[in-house]
Amino acid sequence: MTAFTGKxxxxxxxxxxxxxxxxxxxxxxxxxAGYDVKMSEVHGMAQRGGSVSTQVRYGEKVYSPIIGxxxxxxxxxxxxxxxxRYANLLKxxxxxxxxxxxxxxxxxxxxxxxxxxxxxxxxxxxxQVRVLPASRVAKSLGNIRCTNIVLLGALVRAFALETIxxxxxxxxxxxPKALALNIAAFDAGYQxxx
Amino acid sequence: xxxxxxxxxTGNEAIARGAYEAGVTVCSAYPGTPSTEIFENLAQxxxxxxxxxxxxxxxxxxxxxxxxIANARSLTAMKHVGLNVAADLVFTAAYNGVGAGFVIVTAxxxxxxxxxxxxxxxRYAQFAKIPLIEPSDSxxxxxxxxxxxxxxxxxxxxxxxxVTTRVSHSKSLVSLGEREEQTPARYxxxxxxxxxxxxxxxxxxxxxxxxxxxxxxxxxxxxxxxxEQKGGKIGVITASISYQYAKEAFPEDTSFLKLGFTxxxxxxxxxxxxxxxxxxxxxxxxxxxxxxxIRAAGISCVGKRAIPDMFExxxxxxRRGVFGAEPEVAQLDVDLVPRPPALCPGCPHRGFFHxxxxxxxxxxxxxxxxxxxxxxxxxxxxxxxxxxxGGFSLGMGMAKAFETQGVTDRKIFGVVGDSTFFHSGLTxxxxxxxxxxxxxxxxxxxxxxxxxxxxxxxGTGFTLNGEIAAKVAIEDVLRSFxxxxxxxxxxxxxKAMQQAVDDALASEVPAAIIARRPCLLIKRIRHDVGKCxxxxxxxxxxxxxxxxxxxxxxxxxxxTEIDETICAGCTxxxxxxxxxxxxxxxxxxxxx
Ligand SMILES: Cc1ncc(C[n+]2csc(CCOP(=O)(O)OP(=O)(O)O)c2C)c(N)n1
Numbered sequence: 185m186t187a188f189t190g191k192x193x194x195x196x197x198x199x200x201x202x203x204x205x206x207x208x209x210x211x212x213x214x215x216x217a218g219y220d221v222k223m224s225e226v227h228g229m230a231q232r233g234g235s236v237s238t239q240v241r242y243g244e245k246v247y248s249p250i251i252g253x254x255x256x257x258x259x260x261x262x263x264x265x266x267x268x269r270y271a272n273l274l275k276x277x278x279x280x281x282x283x284x285x286x287x288x289x290x291x292x293x294x295x296x297x298x299x300x301x302x303x304x305x306x307x308x309x310x311x312q313v314r315v316l317p318a319s320r321v322a323k324s325l326g327n328i329r330c331t332n333i334v335l336l337g338a339l340v341r342a343f344a345l346e347t348i349x350x351x352x353x354x355x356x357x358x359x360p361k362a363l364a365l366n367i368a369a370f371d372a373g374y375q376x377x378x
Numbered sequence: 379x380x381x382x383x384x385x386x387x388t389g390n391e392a393i394a395r396g397a398y399e400a401g402v403t404v405c406s407a408y409p410g411t412p413s414t415e416i417f418e419n420l421a422q423x424x425x426x427x428x429x430x431x432x433x434x435x436x437x438x439x440x441x442x443x444x445x446x447i448a449n450a451r452s453l454t455a456m457k458h459v460g461l462n463v464a465a466d467l468v469f470t471a472a473y474n475g476v477g478a479g480f481v482i483v484t485a486x487x488x489x490x491x492x493x494x495x496x497x498x499x500x501r502y503a504q505f506a507k508i509p510l511i512e513p514s515d516s517x518x519x520x521x522x523x524x525x526x527x528x529x530x531x532x533x534x535x536x537x538x539x540x541v542t543t544r545v546s547h548s549k550s551l552v553s554l555g556e557r558e559e560q561t562p563a564r565y566x567x568x569x570x571x572x573x574x575x576x577x578x579x580x581x582x583x584x585x586x587x588x589x590x591x592x593x594x595x596x597x598x599x600x601x602x603x604x605x606e607q608k609g610g611k612i613g614v615i616t617a618s619i620s621y622q623y624a625k626e627a628f629p630e631d632t633s634f635l636k637l638g639f640t641x642x643x644x645x646x647x648x649x650x651x652x653x654x655x656x657x658x659x660x661x662x663x664x665x666x667x668x669x670x671x672i673r674a675a676g677i678s679c680v681g682k683r684a685i686p687d688m689f690e691x692x693x694x695x696x697r698r699g700v701f702g703a704e705p706e707v708a709q710l711d712v713d714l715v716p717r718p719p720a721l722c723p724g725c726p727h728r729g730f731f732h733x734x735x736x737x738x739x740x741x742x743x744x745x746x747x748x749x750x751x752x753x754x755x756x757x758x759x760x761x762x763x764x765x766x767x768g769g770f771s772l773g774m775g776m777a778k779a780f781e782t783q784g785v786t787d788r789k790i791f792g793v794v795g796d797s798t799f800f801h802s803g804l805t806x807x808x809x810x811x812x813x814x815x816x817x818x819x820x821x822x823x824x825x826x827x828x829x830x831x832x833x834x835x836x837g838t839g840f841t842l843n844g845e846i847a848a849k850v851a852i853e854d855v856l857r858s859f860x861x862x863x864x865x866x867x868x869x870x871x872x873k874a875m876q877q878a879v880d881d882a883l884a885s886e887v888p889a890a891i892i893a894r895r896p897c898l899l900i901k902r903i904r905h906d907v908g909k910c911x912x913x914x915x916x917x918x919x920x921x922x923x924x925x926x927x928x929x930x931x932x933x934x935x936x937x938t939e940i941d942e943t944i945c946a947g948c949t950x951x952x953x954x955x956x957x958x959x960x961x962x963x964x965x966x967x968x969x970x
Contacts, residue, residue: 188626188693198717211549215386222515223386224548226491233929234719247625249515249548252694254705268712276708289717293932294756294924297715310708328943 190219190243191343192251196270197262198287199236202332205357206260207238209336213345213353214242224249233290235266258342259311260335262318263287264303271307280311281338283318283331314338321372330362330369337373387552389545392516393483394419395552396523397453398426400479401560404445405429406438408801409830410457411492412546413485417455417842418833424843426557431833431842434766434801435460439467439482443536446480447572449562451527455483458499459765463802468536469506470574473582475534478562479527483539485546488663488690492543494746494765496688498664503538503641507586509593510538510641511602512618516550522638524558525602529639533589533596540640542663544619544690594642602638603647609633613655615648615668615679620691624661627696643668645675652677659684659700663691721751723930724907724946726824726895728757729869732926732950733876734791735759741776741788745769745803747795748828748897757927760793769794770806774815781816789883790817791891797827797835799852811860811888818882819861819890821852822869824897832899852892862887869893872953898946908947908964912938916959923951923960 193210197203207223214221219242226237239250253272258279261267267282274280282304291297307313318334325334333354340350350370358366387395393416397405405427407417420429432438435456445452456464461484468482484502487493503510509529513522519541530537570578597603609631616624617637624634635651637644652658652672660669660681669681684699685691697703721728731752734740744750744760745768753760762772773792780788792810794803799821807819827833834840839849853864863885867878875893882889896903910930917937924931924938930945931938938959940951952960 199719211386215384215551220551221386222548222550224544226543226547233717233722235717246550247622248693249544249550249619249622250692252692252697252705254707255694265715265717268710268714269717271710272707274708276706288932289715290720290927290929291715293929294927295921295933298713300712300715303712306710306712310710 188243188246190241190246191257192255193240193258193260193339194237194251194256194270194273195240195260195262196235196237196266198266199234201236201262202329203236203238203262206332206336207240209333209350209353209357210240210339212356213348213350214240216352217345217348220244220246222246222249235269237270258339260339262331262335265289265300267307268300268303271310274311276310278311279342280307280313281335281342282307282313282315283335284315285319285331314342316373316376318373318376321376322369325365325368325372327365330366333366333369334373334376337370338376340370341374384551384553386549387516388415388547388549389513389516389519389541390415390547391419392519392552393455393523393539393541394423395554396520397481398423399520399555399557400451400524400527401558402451402453402527403427403560404442404450405453406432406441407453407455408432408435408438408460409827409833410435410460410485411830412487412541412543413455413457413460413483414830414833415546416483421843429842431835433836435463436466439464442482443467443471443476443480447477448565449477451479451560453481453483455485457493458484458486458497459493459495460484461499461502462497463766465502465506468502468508471536472506472508473579473586474572474574475582476530476536477565478560479530480536481523481526481530481539482536483541486540486542486664488542496664498667499538499540500640500667501665503540504667506538507590508536508538509533509639510540512540512638512640513545514618514621514636514638515545516548516552518638519545520552520554522602525600529596533593535589535593540618542619542690590642594645597639597642597644598646600639600644603644604636604638605647605651606634606636607654610654611656612659613651613657614659614661615651615672616661617668618663620661620663620696623691623693623696626693627700637668640668643671645671648672649675649677652679661685661691661696664688718754719751720754720927720929721748722898723928723944724898724948726869726893726897727752727822728926728928728948729872729875729950730820730822730893731757731759732954733869733872733879735925737789739788741773741790743769743773743776743790743792745794745798746829747798747822748824749793749795749822752793754927756925766798767794767802767806769798770803770819771809773817773819774806774810774813777815777817792817792819794819794821795828796821796823796825796837796852797833800836800850804855807856807861807890808859819856821890821892823852823892823894825894826897826900828897828899832897856890856892860888861890863889864892865889866892866894868895870895870948870950872950908962909942909945910940910947910949910952910960910962911942912940913959913961916957918957918959920956923955926950926954
């Protein structure tokens with residue numbers, strides 16, 4: 185089999201959480217660093233509070249924009265339940281960066297189902313899990329919307345992608361008035377222990 | 379000099395760029411996932427070309443075809459089911475041929491991420507007898523567009539350009555080129571060519587077969603078909619996104635015949651490739667389109683025996699199908715609660731469906747759009763949703779069936795959105811008047827094409843480029859058809875909404891309802907938003923507010939709680955509360 189020598193990243197969350205901006209910034213940085221990059225996203229239901237995911241693959245040469253089961257090197261989950269939803273795409277033993285944040289899906293909100301309590305424990309059995317307070321950090325910086333960039337900082341640390349100029353990538357992908365906040369969010373994410 | 383550095387573009391952005399570089403000047407489309415962004419991206423080239431949203435795919439294709447008859451390179455694009463709507467013209471345009479180049483983009487949706495069926499539109503190329511081009515990444519989306527116009531003009535035929543969700547919505551690196559302006563020939567009337575009477579059609583018929591033979595000769599040497607000869611053991615014939623999957627699934631020494639021009643198939647090329655390898659695989663998503671033809675040519679191959687014929691592929695599925703390689707997958711024991719999409723907080727459709735959901739004797743024939751979510755529990759206020767326009771006409775059929783069965787205790791409401799109304803609700807509305815339908819057509823007018831990501835339509839007053847346009851008033855249209863009682867109501871006012879339903883049912887003359895309130899996500903409108911809060915003393919935990927199906931509302935310790943970060947203050951829940959426990963606080967304006 186042709187071994188894919190690059191990395192595959194799966195980013196997931198709930199529509200409106202900013203997964204797309206994170207992927208955009210990430211891919212911008214990777215392209216500047218000279219990698220071949222492919223990214224895949226599914227549109228459609230994103231604005232309606234449904235589950236959303238983006239896949240980013242980079243390396244010397246990337247063919248497929250998407251992966252199958254057990255093929256992602258890292259999973260970045262903006263929401264805990266979503267981590268589980270996409271877990272079958274992550275390699276056993278792979279890294280899972282999970283934002284410590286819950287958004288109740290409609291069946292839970294209406295009392296028809298319970299939000300599962302064993303997510304962390306189950307994820308830890310299969311993967312190298314880091315649960316990160318990204319949304320709390322973002323809130324303390326002044327805007328929960330920069331959760332995505334906090335998580336980007338954490339991902340950059342996990343993948344040792346420090347040689348890339350992330351300030352330039354942020355400058356290219358966020359509006360000027362939000363730049364300072366996002367740089368702070370990135371740094372805070374990079375420093376996170378978890 | 380244009381920017382020649384490589385950019386990360388989606389397939390759709392690259393198709394738009396390709397049309398621009400090919401010197402296209404007239405473009406018309408109707409939105410539909412996953413094709414929509416092609417035209418949204420054409421807007422940036424408005425100084426070089428004309429691009430518009432048409433009311434539906436048939437009109438769009440006709441506009442583009444008319445433009446090509448007047449010697450302008452033209453483009454239309456649609457989602458796969460859109461081609462069903464446009465098909466009437468496409469089959470005949472194949473007979474008549476083109477003036478300047480004419481390309482039809484179809485964006486198919488394997489796995490139905492945002493669609494109602496999984497039809498494989500490669501069949502349309504064969505059925506309508508027009509050439510088929512399939513790119514496999516964004517660079518090819520751009521480059522193949524230019525070749526598509528060359529093929530269209532060289533052979534005088536419409537060209538079908540097929541992409542799939544993963545081609546349209548994946549990003550990969552693209553080197554840009556310059557626009558090549560075309561010099562259009564002066565238009566001259568050509569009756570035998572463009573007037574499709576039987577006599578002329580009978581003349582075109584054998585010409586069409588000759589053209590296909592010439593296209594097959596071209597296919598064998600087309601620059602869109604590429605041979606990657608490696609070893610003699612395994613050979614793979616593949617096209618479109620499946621090529622990318624197969625490249626990762628097969629060993630390094632596999633030979634590939636990668637096809638970008640996929641109908642008529644380059645059978646000579648295929649035959650000699652097949653002869654050069656021991657085992658031949660045909661790797662294609664969905665139908666055995668290539669495999670059937672390759673087999674019919676007497677060439678043996680492995681195709682659907684190994685690869686599924688439904689849902690999308692990926693490298694892992696190909697690897698498993700061909701080599702039996704099972705991936706290692708972690709098994710978690712977590713109760714995976716689904717996260718279905720829901721009407722947004724503050725969505726104007728909510729009030730309409732909340733009112734209609736209360737009556738078990740109502741039959742609601744729905745249609746496609748955000749408002750389809752009226753079907754979802756706990757609203758569950760929909761009986762059918764099948765195709766655009768069906769919201770009116772399916773209801774009409776049910777009304778006539780009830781009449782013949784002597785059923786009188788069911789009340790039928792046909793429901794379409796504003797964009798859907800202009801797309802194909804118009805003819806249904808005429809049908810109901812003309813044939814005395816015992817039903818009430820309703821237009822849920824949120825003043826935008828919401829579902830596909832907020833495109834303008836004939837009712838919004840703006841064009842694709844954001845310029846001010848004539849605003850077609852839905853009420854004027856309905857009145858002119860003969861609906862003497864057109865009731866316009868704000869669906870967010872539940873009392874008024876209920877009254878509108880009662881009035882329509884009691885009406886002596888043909889009645890229709892327009893539930894009108896703009897979508898909260900429209901940026902150019904100033905919306906009146908606020909927050910709703912729950913008085914926990916007054917809340918009795920009766921859960922009636924949960925019946926409005928709002929993502930902002932949940933239960934905490936048996937009582938209602940509202941998530942203020944997403945609540946828009948629409949007050950539908952407050953109106954549904956019998957104890958006055960919910961009230962709105964704070965007035966804000968959102969938008970410009
Ligand atoms: C033939 C066809 N063309 C396009 C689509 C894609 N599509 C789905 S819903 C929709 C329009 C919905 O707009 P509207 O009727 O205004 O309802 P809203 O989503 O705003 O509630 C479109 C274009 C489709 N499903 N079928």
